[in-house]
Amino acid sequence: MTNPKVYILDSGSLVIDRSQIMWHFDIGTPVRFPVYSVLIDHPDGLVLYDSGYDLDHVLKVLPFELPEQTPDQTLTAQLAKAGFRPEDVDIVVNSHLHFDHVGGNGKLTHATTVLHRDELVHARVPQPFERLGYSDMNFDLGANYKLIAGDDYEVLPGIRLFETNGHTAGHYSLLVELTGENSMLFTGDAAYTFENLEREVIAGFHLDPSQSVESLRRLKYLARTLPADLYPSHDMDPFLSWKKAPEYYGG
Amino acid sequence: MTNPKVYILDSGSLVIDRSQIMWHFDIGTPVRFPVYSVLIDHPDGLVLYDSGYDLDHVLKVLPFELPEQTPDQTLTAQLAKAGFRPEDVDIVVNSHLHFDHVGGNGKLTHATTVLHRDELVHARVPQPFERLGYSDMNFDLGANYKLIAGDDYEVLPGIRLFETNGHTAGHYSLLVELTGENSMLFTGDAAYTFENLEREVIAGFHLDPSQSVESLRRLKYLARTLPADLYPSHDMDPFLSWKKAPEYYGG
Numbered sequence: 001m002t003n004p005k006v007y008i009l010d011s012g013s014l015v016i017d018r019s020q021i022m023w024h025f026d027i028g029t030p031v032r033f034p035v036y037s038v039l040i041d042h043p044d045g046l047v048l049y050d051s052g053y054d055l056d057h058v059l060k061v062l063p064f065e066l067p068e069q070t071p072d073q074t075l076t077a078q079l080a081k082a083g084f085r086p087e088d089v090d091i092v093v094n095s096h097l098h099f100d101h102v103g104g105n106g107k108l109t110h111a112t113t114v115l116h117r118d119e120l121v122h123a124r125v126p127q128p129f130e131r132l133g134y135s136d137m138n139f140d141l142g143a144n145y146k147l148i149a150g151d152d153y154e155v156l157p158g159i160r161l162f163e164t165n166g167h168t169a170g171h172y173s174l175l176v177e178l179t180g181e182n183s184m185l186f187t188g189d190a191a192y193t194f195e196n197l198e199r200e201v202i203a204g205f206h207l208d209p210s211q212s213v214e215s216l217r218r219l220k221y222l223a224r225t226l227p228a229d230l231y232p233s234h235d236m237d238p239f240l241s242w243k244k245a246p247e248y249y250g251g
Numbered sequence: 252m253t254n255p256k257v258y259i260l261d262s263g264s265l266v267i268d269r270s271q272i273m274w275h276f277d278i279g280t281p282v283r284f285p286v287y288s289v290l291i292d293h294p295d296g297l298v299l300y301d302s303g304y305d306l307d308h309v310l311k312v313l314p315f316e317l318p319e320q321t322p323d324q325t326l327t328a329q330l331a332k333a334g335f336r337p338e339d340v341d342i343v344v345n346s347h348l349h350f351d352h353v354g355g356n357g358k359l360t361h362a363t364t365v366l367h368r369d370e371l372v373h374a375r376v377p378q379p380f381e382r383l384g385y386s387d388m389n390f391d392l393g394a395n396y397k398l399i400a401g402d403d404y405e406v407l408p409g410i411r412l413f414e415t416n417g418h419t420a421g422h423y424s425l426l427v428e429l430t431g432e433n434s435m436l437f438t439g440d441a442a443y444t445f446e447n448l449e450r451e452v453i454a455g456f457h458l459d460p461s462q463s464v465e466s467l468r469r470l471k472y473l474a475r476t477l478p479a480d481l482y483p484s485h486d487m488d489p490f491l492s493w494k495k496a497p498e499y500y501g502g
Contacts, residue, residue, distance in 0.1 A: 017278045019270065023380060024455070027268045028279030127461050128451055129274060200379055204275070209458060210378050 005251035009078035011035040011052025012069030020204035033234040045090035051104030075104030081245040095188025096168040097123040105139030116170025117147040164190035166212030183228035193235035256502035258290040260329035262303025263320030271455035284485040296341035302355030326355030332496040346439025347419040348374040356390030367421025368398040415441035417463030429501040434479035444486035
């Protein structure tokens with residue numbers, strides 16, 4: 001089997017408070033963090049894990065997160081670096097449906113959206129404290145869903161989803177198995193940073209804090225036993241050191 | 252039946268961030284808030300709802316909350332204003348077991364401690380993010396518990412507990428029925444302030460955010476239908492306007 005190519009697509013950056021990355025820690029300390037998507041060019045299909053944020057939406061609804069996204073960091077421009085157009089994507093997997101993970105979904109007109117069923121429930125019927133997170137509902141217009149639940153779901157051979165709930169109601173981390181290289185486990189927002197993992201401190205945005213703790217521990221267990229390298233969702237220093245499209249892992 | 256006397260006992264004040272009172276709002280804005288207990292001199296027994304914070308504990312474990320508690324604001328001094336000693340208290344009801352609600356429990360050597368069973372479980376076996384909240388475990392030395400669960404528990408005739416979970420695993424708000432005066436519904440930390448109630452925004456400390464929202468709504472419903480006046484736990488402006496021991500409500 002051809003080894004998949006894994007591209008990390010840069011979606012720009014946002015600012016939140018450190019106490020929202022590390023719950024209750026260092027209140028009043030703004031932190032700029034990266035937002036990215038993962039494109040997997042697999043022999044059986046082109047898969048995208050998350051789709052970044054939509055600059056217009058953030059400027060309109062959450063301008064206080066101070067978005068920085070150049071024209072080169074839109075989803076379309078990033079896909080082009082890997083040689084693809086938005087309509088080439090066969091499957092988009094959303095870790096969850098917060099605005100900074102679904103911003104490009106609407107452009108993926110030929111894709112099936114793989115998603116946790118409970119996540120769509122909460123995005124469409126949010127708790128009051130979830131409304132801002134789920135404020136970019138454009139992805140829901142005309143989407144072709146494949147709603148799933150449960151653990152260790154195989155998207156395509158060697159691309160697997162692990163349930164890591166707590167941050168939201170239905171959250172998936174994504175594993176890509178590579179031959180001759182370490183497997184890659186993209187945590188999604190179950191782990192914003194390596195510090196969350198190491199100190200077992202959860203993020204300040206969450207639906208179920210106890211589940212969030214379990215998910216942090218589960219990610220460390222999976223990384224050790226699969227084994228796989230961990231890729232947190234919003235950790236600037238490691239992000240800067242990773243290969244970005246047009247460079248890729250695997251292949 | 253003799254109308255009970257209700258004394259509000261001032262336990263001093265602490266400082267937390269406004270984003271911990273109103274989750275995610277106004278990060279980086281310190282707010283000083285009051286801590287108080289409620290003494291009910293009832294014909295069938297002397298009941299205390301919560302017992303304030305222990306200054307030594309806070310100075311040692313949470314000095315960043317900048318405690319201000321004069322000698323006149325210790326539990327013993329406050330009970331004396333109403334004409335009682337700590338050993339006179341028959342029943343202490345803890346809304347929950349966070350340090351700022353149990354600080355005087357250890358002094359109540361003749362009291363039965365009425366408590367939600369789930370709350371003792373979490374205080375003794377906390378989640379990582381609950382450890383600081385449950386850091387004053389002195390109340391657990393030699394306590395004589397009456398562990399309860401479920402809703403609308405009658406402590407004594409006209410003193411009732413309503414389950415308002417979410418802030419913690421097992422949380423009770425307390426109602427005192429008075430004749431010729433409005434009943435008083437002490438929310439405990441299910442509602443730190445009137446703003447939490449009005450805007451339906453939960454506090455930044457919580458075990459189950461969704462339950463916390465339900466509890467805010469439930470308190471408003473109870474206040475309207477019982478009916479009763481609401482007394483939030485940590486709201487400085489209203490607190491300053493309330494009668495404090497040796498003055499009392501009812502009687």
